[in-house]
Amino acid sequence: MKRSLFTSISLLLVGLFIFATTLSSVDSTCHGAEKIEIGSLMALTGGLAPYGPPIKDGSALAIKHINEAGGVLGKELELVIKDTQSERGPARDAASKLVNLTGVPAIIGALSSGSTIGVSTVTSSKDVVLISPSATSALVRNVQDNDYTFRTVLGDRFQSFVLARLAGNLGYKNINIIYVNNPYGKGLATFFKDYFEEKGGKVNAMVPYKVGLPSYGGEASKLVNPTPDAILTIGYPTGGNKLLQKIIELGYEGSYLFTDGMKGEGVQPGPACPTEGKPSEQYIEGSFGTAPSVPGAAESFEKDYNAAYGASAVPFKAQAYDATVVIALAMQYAGEASGSAIKDNLRTVANAPGVEVGYGELEKALKLAKEGKDINWQGVSGPIEFDKRGDVQAGTISVWGVQDCEVKSVWFIPTSRILELMKE
Amino acid sequence: MDLITGILNYIVFFSITAGIYAILALGLNIQWGYTGLFNIGIAGFFAIGAYTSALIAGPPPGMIDWRIIGGYELPFILGILGGAVAAGIAAVVISLPTLRLKEDYLAISTVGIAEAIRLIAKQESWLTNGVWGINNIPAPMYEPINGGIKGFLNAHPNLPQWLERLIGNGYNWFFLLLVILFLTVSYFAIERIIRSPWGRALAAIREDETVALVSGKNVFGFKMQSMVLGAMLMGAGGSFYAHFAMSIGPNDFKPLLGTFIVWVMLIAGGSGNNKGAILGAFTIWGIWAGSDFLVNLLPISDARTAALRVIVIGLLLEVILLTRPKGLLGEEKGISKLIEK
Numbered sequence: 001m002k003r004s005l006f007t008s009i010s011l012l013l014v015g016l017f018i019f020a021t022t023l024s025s026v027d028s029t030c031h032g033a034e035k036i037e038i039g040s041l042m043a044l045t046g047g048l049a050p051y052g053p054p055i056k057d058g059s060a061l062a063i064k065h066i067n068e069a070g071g072v073l074g075k076e077l078e079l080v081i082k083d084t085q086s087e088r089g090p091a092r093d094a095a096s097k098l099v100n101l102t103g104v105p106a107i108i109g110a111l112s113s114g115s116t117i118g119v120s121t122v123t124s125s126k127d128v129v130l131i132s133p134s135a136t137s138a139l140v141r142n143v144q145d146n147d148y149t150f151r152t153v154l155g156d157r158f159q160s161f162v163l164a165r166l167a168g169n170l171g172y173k174n175i176n177i178i179y180v181n182n183p184y185g186k187g188l189a190t191f192f193k194d195y196f197e198e199k200g201g202k203v204n205a206m207v208p209y210k211v212g213l214p215s216y217g218g219e220a221s222k223l224v225n226p227t228p229d230a231i232l233t234i235g236y237p238t239g240g241n242k243l244l245q246k247i248i249e250l251g252y253e254g255s256y257l258f259t260d261g262m263k264g265e266g267v268q269p270g271p272a273c274p275t276e277g278k279p280s281e282q283y284i285e286g287s288f289g290t291a292p293s294v295p296g297a298a299e300s301f302e303k304d305y306n307a308a309y310g311a312s313a314v315p316f317k318a319q320a321y322d323a324t325v326v327i328a329l330a331m332q333y334a335g336e337a338s339g340s341a342i343k344d345n346l347r348t349v350a351n352a353p354g355v356e357v358g359y360g361e362l363e364k365a366l367k368l369a370k371e372g373k374d375i376n377w378q379g380v381s382g383p384i385e386f387d388k389r390g391d392v393q394a395g396t397i398s399v400w401g402v403q404d405c406e407v408k409s410v411w412f413i414p415t416s417r418i419l420e421l422m423k424e
Numbered sequence: 425m426d427l428i429t430g431i432l433n434y435i436v437f438f439s440i441t442a443g444i445y446a447i448l449a450l451g452l453n454i455q456w457g458y459t460g461l462f463n464i465g466i467a468g469f470f471a472i473g474a475y476t477s478a479l480i481a482g483p484p485p486g487m488i489d490w491r492i493i494g495g496y497e498l499p500f501i502l503g504i505l506g507g508a509v510a511a512g513i514a515a516v517v518i519s520l521p522t523l524r525l526k527e528d529y530l531a532i533s534t535v536g537i538a539e540a541i542r543l544i545a546k547q548e549s550w551l552t553n554g555v556w557g558i559n560n561i562p563a564p565m566y567e568p569i570n571g572g573i574k575g576f577l578n579a580h581p582n583l584p585q586w587l588e589r590l591i592g593n594g595y596n597w598f599f600l601l602l603v604i605l606f607l608t609v610s611y612f613a614i615e616r617i618i619r620s621p622w623g624r625a626l627a628a629i630r631e632d633e634t635v636a637l638v639s640g641k642n643v644f645g646f647k648m649q650s651m652v653l654g655a656m657l658m659g660a661g662g663s664f665y666a667h668f669a670m671s672i673g674p675n676d677f678k679p680l681l682g683t684f685i686v687w688v689m690l691i692a693g694g695s696g697n698n699k700g701a702i703l704g705a706f707t708i709w710g711i712w713a714g715s716d717f718l719v720n721l722l723p724i725s726d727a728r729t730a731a732l733r734v735i736v737i738g739l740l741l742e743v744i745l746l747t748r749p750k751g752l753l754g755e756e757k758g759i760s761k762l763i764e765k
Binding site: 042044045052053056081082083085087088089090092093094096097099100101102103114117118121122125126127137139142143144181182183185186 | 426430431433434437438441486489546554555556557559560570592593595669670671673675676678681712713716726727729730731733734
């Protein structure tokens with residue numbers, strides 16, 4: 001009796017698993033005839049949950065535009081989205097599902113550098129292209145990936161350099177850094193310290209913080225005593241907000257500096273104005289930050305994005321858009337929707353030389369690709385030039401500020417200029 | 425056919441992950457199932473095994489790798505051995521002060537130690553490369569096997585796609601074989617020793633420590649041996665993990681996916697039963713991974729299904745624990761299967 005009950009339960013579970021697996025795959029293969037599926041590995045739950053949905057929508061917008069322009073290889077594209085739970089283990093499992101069950105030739109993701117590296121061992125061994133729109137750590141560059149891992153976001157050091165020079169120009173001499181203790185945070189913090197101290201600045205405290213703690217009293221007190229000229233906050237709104245509140249509670253009234261992670265409407269207190277009170281009562285009013293982004297094309301992209309999905313200040317949406325577009329162009333150019341074909345042709349459609357096409361010219365771009373002409377995709381997030389390790393080397397770092405309770409981009413510095421300054 | 429190959433390939437990947445968890449669950453079964461040691465520091469031993477193996481068999485420090493030791497690129501087998509031994513030594517060190525504590529206090533101290541180990545891995549860059557972790561860890565025999573497969577596929581370009589994908593997955597089959605081999609050997613070894621006088625002494629300690637002490641058993645010594653043996657298995661599990669994921673970092677050893685999920689696996693499968701530990705690992709990881717498909721059937725947006733999935737996982741675990749409080753298999757009798765309980 002007992003045994004039969006157990007057998008039935010375990011059979012039920014195994015059956016359910018296989019049934020669901022089959023169903024989901026059948027579901028996707030049914031459309032297979034007229035659709036090409038692209039994977040999207042996004043953090044929809046967990047620590048990076050505020051980032052996943054808007055970045056995913058960046059890809060979704062690209063898919064929409066590509067399909068409006070006639071699709072790829074005569075078929076429509078479709079985005080298959082999987083959640084990474086912001087953890088490496090589940091991210092690898094999700095990647096394996098996309099690679100084996102859905103059979104995608106390319107995946108856009110993952111968000112964090114750690115997950116991207118973890119996933120790349122799953123994808124590159126199966127000849128699946130992985131393009132991360134947001135993994136900024138220098139670590140990603142050194143991963144053995146048979147050239148199957150790319151990214152459309154600029155590495156850490158550019159942002160750190162601009163941030164360090166910005167701090168110098170604002171007249172800050174003493175800066176305390178609080179950073180999220182992961183490859184992203186520690187990378188930016190380390191590079192910033194090097195660049196800032198090179199020009200005579202002084203970093204007095206480098207305080208790591210952990211995501212998900214109930215309170216950051218200890219970290220905050222290390223930042224405000226003695227009071228610095230500015231506090232550089234490298235992190236995400238989850239946790240980062242609590243830190244800011246604690247710092248303010250301790251009576252700190254000085255300036256802040258931020259990185260891309262803290263650029264977003266989720267940052268409290270601010271940037272949105274309170275219903276009562278003046279903007280000046282907003283503690284982060286007048287603060288500056290940096291993010292990898294671009295002028296020009298980005299504006300019409302933002303407009304279209306906002307119309308389709310609602311406004312969001314989360315960065316990397318444009319990088320996700322570009323990642324999706326170059327995958328589509330590479331498939332169209334190769335005449336084949338396979339991972340190895342995409343890998344071989346990504347540089348042909350993205351890098352110079354070639355006919356320059358940009359945002360809003362997808363129809364033209366796809367037509368040129370079909371004719372087998374070299375294309376030089378000028379993306380929304382930058383000119384998109386992949387080097388031999390699959391990193392973009394050209395782009396723009398923007399300086400943004402909180403003005404009148406809104407996040408506004410103030411300056412744009414191209415990487416070519418940054419490289420010149422670095423040499424000096 | 426394409427579909428079946430895909431499912432098969434995914435099941436292989438799934439089984440490797442579940443199999444590694446099963447190794448951890450077997451280790452925990454020795455400690456908790458047979459001896460009653462409330463160890464909630466599994467992630468600590470798991471991490472020590474993974475890092476040791478990565479240092480022994482992994483690549484030397486390179487760019488963006490600020491370790492100053494390790495990276496001897498020795499064979500995988502030495503990695504496992506090293507991982508298991510290091511975890512065993514750690515268990516001795518940890519056990520000396522903590523094993524004299526009663527159940528709940530042992531639990532509190534072990535969970536603390538596991539977190540301490542993870543934070544050490546996060547901070548001590550000279551040893552572990554800090555938050556960046558150790559990357560490009562070689563998988564055992566990867567080059568010869570994968571090279572052979574690639575060569576075969578290049579020589580036979582006209583194979584149907586499903587067959588090509590099946591053969592292309594060859595390396596994962598090999599790794600699964602390694603995991604199963606290790607699991608089988610551990611399973612029979614534990615089954616054997618648990619039925620020996622040594623195993624009966626453990627059971628006596630679990631049931632009533634005082635009685636075991638009065639019978640002249642060295643309770644502390646037995647507990648220590650059980651702790652060390654379990655920890656060594658966990659360390660070996662960590663080694664398998666490091667070489668399968670090819671990249672490890674401190675965040676891989678957080679309590680949820682490093683410790684508590686293993687406990688759920690053992691409890692759900694049947695504590696005190698090795699078959700239960702293995703079954704539990706596959707069932708619970710099946711729920712974790714399979715819940716994805718279940719919620720995807722619902723016609724709601726992706727961000728919501730992802731959040732719902734976490735709820736579904738919790739719900740299914742509750743169902744198992746409520747309907748099978750002693751686990752799917754329950755405890756196996758140690759003395760004679762002929763005697764009705």
